[in-house]
Amino acid sequence: MCRIKSVLAEAAAALAAVSDSAVLDAEVLLCLVLNKQRSYLRTWPDQQLQPEHLAAFKALLEQRHKGMPVAYITGSREFWSRDFQVTPDVLIPRPDTELLIELSLNLIPANEPTKIIDLGTGSGIIAITLAAERPHAQISATDFSLAALRIAQLNADKHHISNIRLYHSDWFTDIPDTKFNLIISNPPYIAEDDGHLQQGDVRFEPQTALCAEDQGLRDIKTIADAARNYLEPCGHLLIEHGYNQQQQVQALFKNLHYDKVQTYSDLSGQPRVTYGQWN
8 A cells, every 4th residue: 555654664664774864854755746744744644645646756765765865856955944955066054054153143243234254155054044144244155166156046035135245256266355244164174085975965965065185174274364364353253164173273273363262062062163253
């Protein structure tokens, strides 16, 4: 019988070998096919699936079984309670990055003009979220990937964001000569020989947005060094990094004469974002 509950159970069992969230994956993919919320699956577990729905569901399961991330299959992922479009041209938003938003909002006055730049914006999740949460702020966002900037623009339009400017730029190279109160970035920080690159969803994500030379530190060094020329006095720098890079990043910030250097941990308790103030 092709009832929802039995189809989901079979799908979850099949995905268990390739996913740590097999039940959730199966539910999300079936909801995509049915154009329903997940609550529908629990309300109508004995509902029979139409043959065309079953065929479409099996096709999506095959993609997932090959390792394709659910976010790329569905074309979307939630971040800070907003839905963002994603494609294989951009990284998949992760809960760890919400720490950047939390820290930024604590630094940005709610009702005062503030200049912020998000370097390597990708799908735009950081810049767009900050623009939405702080409508008085002027947000700039850069990426060297035109494909990524197209996705960021689509997401800005989707969320009706008007206080943001997107720039095709390699970090600071092609942005207007200005100063910022906050510079924020989730740059590539994985070492090129890291074994995790051959596992899970990251196999399908753009490597240029994941990997950096110098054991993952090259782009962090570039940003922290150049940011000193673009920060207002007492301006803030926030950079996301790997769980094992806290000491190197703190040392880098201090060697560049940033003050109040501090590292904050993500929801898993891993060191994830380092802060410095430029005086």
